[in-house]
Amino acid sequence: xxxxxxxxxxxxxxxxxxxxxxxxxxxxxxxxxxxxxxxxxxxxxxxxxxxxxxxxxxxxxxxxxxxxxxxxxxxxxxxxxxxxxxxxxxxxxxxxxxxxxxxxxxxxxxxxxxxxxxxxxxxxxxxxxxxxxxxxxxxxxxxxxxxxxxxxxxxxxxxxxxxxxxxxxxxxxxxxxxxxxxxxxxxxxxxxxxxxxxxxxxxxxxxxxxxxxxxxxxxxxxxxxxxxxxxxxxxxxxxxxxxxxxxxxxxxxxxxxxxxxxxxxxxxxxxxxxxxxxxxxxxxxxxxxxxxxxxxxxxxxxxxxxxxxxxxxxxxxxxxxxxxxxxxxxxxxxxxxxxxxxxxxxxxxxxxxxxxxxxxxxxxxxxxxxxxxxxxxxxxxxxxxxxxxxxxxxxxxxxxxxxxxxxxxxxxxxxxxxxxxxxxxxxxxxxxxxxxxxxxxxxxxxxxxxxxxxxxxxxxxxxxxxxxxxxxxxxxxxxxxxxxxxxxxxxxxxxxxxxxxxxxxxxxxxxxxxxxxxxxxxxxxxxxxxxxxxxxxxxxxxxxxxxxxxxxxxxxxxxxxxxxxxxxxxxxxxxxxxxxxxxxxxxxxxxxxxxxxxxxxxxxxxxxxxxxxxxxxxxxxxxxxxxxxxxxxxxxxxxxxxxxxxxxxxxxxxxxxxxxxxxxxxxxxxxxxxxxxxxxxxxxxxxxxxxxxxxxxxxxxxxxxxxxxxxxxxxxxxxxxxxxxxxxxxxxxxxxxxxxxxxxxxxxx
Amino acid sequence: xxxxxxxxxxxxxxxxxxxxxxxxxxxxxxxxxxxxxxxxxxxxxxxxxxxxxxxxxxxxxxxxxxxxxxxxxxxxxxxxxxxxxxxxxxxxxxxxxxxxxxxxxxxxxxxxxxxxxxxxxxxxxx
Numbered sequence: 001x002x003x004x005x006x007x008x009x010x011x012x013x014x015x016x017x018x019x020x021x022x023x024x025x026x027x028x029x030x031x032x033x034x035x036x037x038x039x040x041x042x043x044x045x046x047x048x049x050x051x052x053x054x055x056x057x058x059x060x061x062x063x064x065x066x067x068x069x070x071x072x073x074x075x076x077x078x079x080x081x082x083x084x085x086x087x088x089x090x091x092x093x094x095x096x097x098x099x100x101x102x103x104x105x106x107x108x109x110x111x112x113x114x115x116x117x118x119x120x121x122x123x124x125x126x127x128x129x130x131x132x133x134x135x136x137x138x139x140x141x142x143x144x145x146x147x148x149x150x151x152x153x154x155x156x157x158x159x160x161x162x163x164x165x166x167x168x169x170x171x172x173x174x175x176x177x178x179x180x181x182x183x184x185x186x187x188x189x190x191x192x193x194x195x196x197x198x199x200x201x202x203x204x205x206x207x208x209x210x211x212x213x214x215x216x217x218x219x220x221x222x223x224x225x226x227x228x229x230x231x232x233x234x235x236x237x238x239x240x241x242x243x244x245x246x247x248x249x250x251x252x253x254x255x256x257x258x259x260x261x262x263x264x265x266x267x268x269x270x271x272x273x274x275x276x277x278x279x280x281x282x283x284x285x286x287x288x289x290x291x292x293x294x295x296x297x298x299x300x301x302x303x304x305x306x307x308x309x310x311x312x313x314x315x316x317x318x319x320x321x322x323x324x325x326x327x328x329x330x331x332x333x334x335x336x337x338x339x340x341x342x343x344x345x346x347x348x349x350x351x352x353x354x355x356x357x358x359x360x361x362x363x364x365x366x367x368x369x370x371x372x373x374x375x376x377x378x379x380x381x382x383x384x385x386x387x388x389x390x391x392x393x394x395x396x397x398x399x400x401x402x403x404x405x406x407x408x409x410x411x412x413x414x415x416x417x418x419x420x421x422x423x424x425x426x427x428x429x430x431x432x433x434x435x436x437x438x439x440x441x442x443x444x445x446x447x448x449x450x451x452x453x454x455x456x457x458x459x460x461x462x463x464x465x466x467x468x469x470x471x472x473x474x475x476x477x478x479x480x481x482x483x484x485x486x487x488x489x490x491x492x493x494x495x496x497x498x499x500x501x502x503x504x505x506x507x508x509x510x511x512x513x514x515x516x517x518x519x520x521x522x523x524x525x526x527x528x529x530x531x532x533x534x535x536x537x538x539x540x541x542x543x544x545x546x547x548x549x550x551x552x553x554x555x556x557x558x559x560x561x562x563x564x565x566x567x568x569x570x571x572x573x574x575x576x577x578x579x580x581x582x583x584x585x586x587x588x589x590x591x592x593x594x595x596x597x598x599x600x601x602x603x604x605x606x607x608x609x610x611x612x613x614x615x616x617x618x619x620x621x622x623x624x625x626x627x628x629x630x631x632x633x634x635x636x637x638x639x640x641x642x643x644x645x646x647x648x649x650x651x652x653x654x655x656x657x658x659x660x661x662x663x664x665x666x667x668x669x670x671x672x673x674x675x676x677x678x679x680x681x682x683x684x685x686x687x688x689x690x691x692x693x694x695x696x697x698x699x700x701x702x703x704x705x706x707x708x709x710x711x712x713x714x715x716x717x718x719x720x721x722x723x724x725x726x727x728x729x730x731x732x733x734x735x736x737x738x739x740x741x742x743x744x745x746x747x748x749x
Numbered sequence: 750x751x752x753x754x755x756x757x758x759x760x761x762x763x764x765x766x767x768x769x770x771x772x773x774x775x776x777x778x779x780x781x782x783x784x785x786x787x788x789x790x791x792x793x794x795x796x797x798x799x800x801x802x803x804x805x806x807x808x809x810x811x812x813x814x815x816x817x818x819x820x821x822x823x824x825x826x827x828x829x830x831x832x833x834x835x836x837x838x839x840x841x842x843x844x845x846x847x848x849x850x851x852x853x854x855x856x857x858x859x860x861x862x863x864x865x866x867x868x869x870x871x872x873x874x875x
Contacts, residue, residue: 624776630807648807649838652807652808655809656810659810659811718813718846
């Protein structure tokens with residue numbers, strides 16, 4: 001007989017635990033707050049719009065409730081319906097007592113009930129009776145006295161009171177932003193965050209990320225924030241969003257096909273809230289999602305009269321309660337959205353809204369918080385979210401232009417249908433993009449075979465070889481190219497908007513970085529990389545066109561030193577490769593890029609943690625201690641069966657590296673760290689020290705010149721030259737403090 | 750670690766030529782010992798110096814710079830310097846840094862002495 005797992009009962013959650021997807025990591029972290037061994041006592045949950053933060057908290061509540069013997073979960077969501085701060089505080093006290101008593105009695109049904117305070121007292125467990133009674137009496141007294149501050153302090157202090165009597169709780173506040181529009185003397189948002197931080201009770205404060213950031217950056221004293229864990233909740237990953245759509249469709253009995261599922265995810269921008277709303281609407285209306293038309297028809301209905309539209313409308317009402325202001329706001333939002341740059345000067349907005357400075361400030365700050373617009377002090381920009389812009393366009397036509405509803409509905413449906421194939425095409429292009437930004441972020445001062453960035457060399461040596469053969473060949477290449485460390489990479493269009501017209505954002509990336517030698521102006525470099533679309537080898541004309549474009553970007557952005565890198569799936573024709581060479585640009589095909597990505601990630605891992613075949617010693621900077629390193633490496637090199645001459649070279653190079661570290665670092669800890677990584681075909685030695693960075697180009701005298709007239713000073717500074725001569729690869733890796741020299745000797749038996 | 754240096758007995762046989770033995774590791778400290786010994790010998794009238802590297806496994810760049818100082822000083826005083834019993838690795842290092850252009854290289858002290866005695870017999874200032 002098959003074993004059946006009993007379905008876990010939902011208490012506050014709206015989705016069954018097994019159908020709650022994409023938030024496993026955050027859920028684990030929040031439920032861990034209930035553990036007595038939890039390192040974190042407070043969490044700030046920064047939620048992006050419609051990211052499903054409330055469901056995450058409700059799932060956490062259910063999970064903690066089911067864990068008997070642990071602290072009682074308490075979930076409290078602020079709402080503008082409370083109107084006043086005292087009402088919100090009173091409701092918090094009631095919610096807190098209800099949920100704690102429910103947990104202590106193991107009575108989940110009580111959670112959704114609304115018992116009076118006196119009823120709760122009757123229901124309280126004997127060991128809780130005393131503190132619950134005192135809390136209620138204190139509350140009734142404070143309420144009678146009419147002291148708002150005292151009442152709020154008392155209500156918000158309930159978790160602390162309960163904990164003092166052994167009734168531990170994990171308190172979760174949701175929708176913190178709603179606490180701020182409430183009437184009253186006390187600014188409840190900061191008060192809640194500050195009180196919670198002082199309780200000594202585990203808590204979560206969740207709200208729109210931009211509002212929480214404002215709190216962090218101003219309204220709250222820093223001491224209240226120390227030690228708080230900050231979790232960012234973004235939109236779902238596309239795979240998780242697909243799983244959510246499928247799970248909901250199955251649960252709600254909505255028929256669905258794969259193509260429509262993918263469009264749902266793309267059109268609704270993987271938002272759990274929007275997906276749930278659409279699937280719920282399909283269920284309610286008995287409609288299937290078996291084609292683009294069915295889905296988009298439902299989408300337009302939802303946008304113009306359903307839950308999605310009401311949600312946007314509610315936010316607009318909150319932002320601009322007066323109809324005239326709301327109408328003006330719709331107009332400027334719509335106009336900004338249709339403006340190619342989406343931006344308008346703040347003064348224009350203020351004038352068009354007919355608002356004074358304070359009103360304007362309030363409006364744009366609320367729009368900014370809800371991420372319906374971005375306010376950057378001098379200009380305002382409408383957020384480029386497709387559902388939001390669809391809502392805006394339709395609402396403008398209905399409410400401002402007063403167009404017939406049927407026309408607006410029809411046009412919106414037609415437009416979204418026409419856009420659907422483009423939406424999917426963009427998705428496919430994004431998915432198939434080669435990820436130049438990701439590759440460049442992994443550069444990190446590593447050196448790679450030149451063949452990976454010079455297509456002509458690649459074509460000469462590796463084209464047509466099996467992947468493994470090419471990999472083996474690359475591993476023995478000694479002609480290497482030092483890559484910079486990329487400190488920032490973003491789409492080219494975000495630097496130079498006209499590029500949006502020429503290619504997808506993912507396919508052209510600008511990466512700012514530094515070449516080996518430290519973070520100084522001389523080492524600054526900008527790499528601009530673009531994926532060139534060509535089914536065959538890209539020809540000279542195409543390569544030239546792209547190099548010109550990248551050159552224009554560089555000039556428009558004022559980059560002083562730029563390197564251009566073109567990537568074409570099938571590589572470049574001979575004359576295109578020649579052009580790249582003439583213009584000192586790099587060129588790679590897809591296969592080169594894949595080798596490069598694999599190499600960068602494996603070298604990054606190797607350099608970081610050290611594998612099983614890595615030896616490490618730490619030397620004090622004392623007289624002759626470099627000999628200990630030399631003897632150690634001699635033993636390792638012998639085991640690897642290096643030739644005696646090579647062993648001597650390695651020893652000498654290592655001695656020189658240690659001397660450099662000791663002489664130049666001015667290290668206060670006076671230590672040299674040596675690592676010896678044994679690989680199949682090479683020995684990689686890193687010598688690092690803290691302190692001053694050893695100059696990458698120490699004065700090199702070349703050969704001894706007894707007529708140089710520089711005395712002893714003129715005879716020094718040969719260490720690096722020796723190292724470079726004796727070893728196969730030598731490079732300085734960038735470290736924040738001090739110097740790390742990496743030297744490689746290849747095994748030639 | 751470097752071994753203590755000792756002036757070679759052969760230096761006593763011929764006042765004009767001294768043989769100085771380098772230790773296993775020619776670094777700053779042992780280089781300075783070689784330098785001191787060579788200067789002392791030159792001050793006593795030696796016109797030629799033989800530095801024997803038979804025990805030398807490693808030479809570092811500081812050691813090389815001190816050897817160069819010795820060569821400079823010897824030239825200033827009109828003396829000549831020979832290196833003997835230099836291992837292949839050390840020889841390559843000296844070549845790399847240009848030292849081999851400045852000294853006489855010999856397989857043994859005997860052959861170096863033969864050449865240098867010839868030189869030292871010539872009038873000073875040659």
